[in-house]
Amino acid sequence: MEKDEKGHTHTEELKEVTIELEEDQVEALEELAAQYRKRLGQDWDLGSVVRLAVGDFLTRLGKMT
Numbered sequence: 253m254e255k256d257e258k259g260h261t262h263t264e265e266l267k268e269v270t271i272e273l274e275e276d277q278v279e280a281l282e283e284l285a286a287q288y289r290k291r292l293g294q295d296w297d298l299g300s301v302v303r304l305a306v307g308d309f310l311t312r313l314g315k316m317t
Contacts, residue, residue, distance in 0.1 A: 271302075281305070 273281075281301045288296035310316040 266303075
């Protein structure tokens with residue numbers, strides 16, 4: 253397993269992409285990242301929360317397990 257620049261271990265390699273979100277969506281995701289950092293004591297950032305949200309969305313559609 254590889255570790256990213258923050259020392260997190262990933263089972264799959266991350267691929268950098270560019271997405272466009274509405275300002276209120278970015279604000280909400282950044283708030284969630286701050287809440288997760290506080291609650292979990294881990295370094296959550298915007299990308300982490302977006303990956304979590306996308307993973308949940310794809311799982312609900314039956315595209316990921």
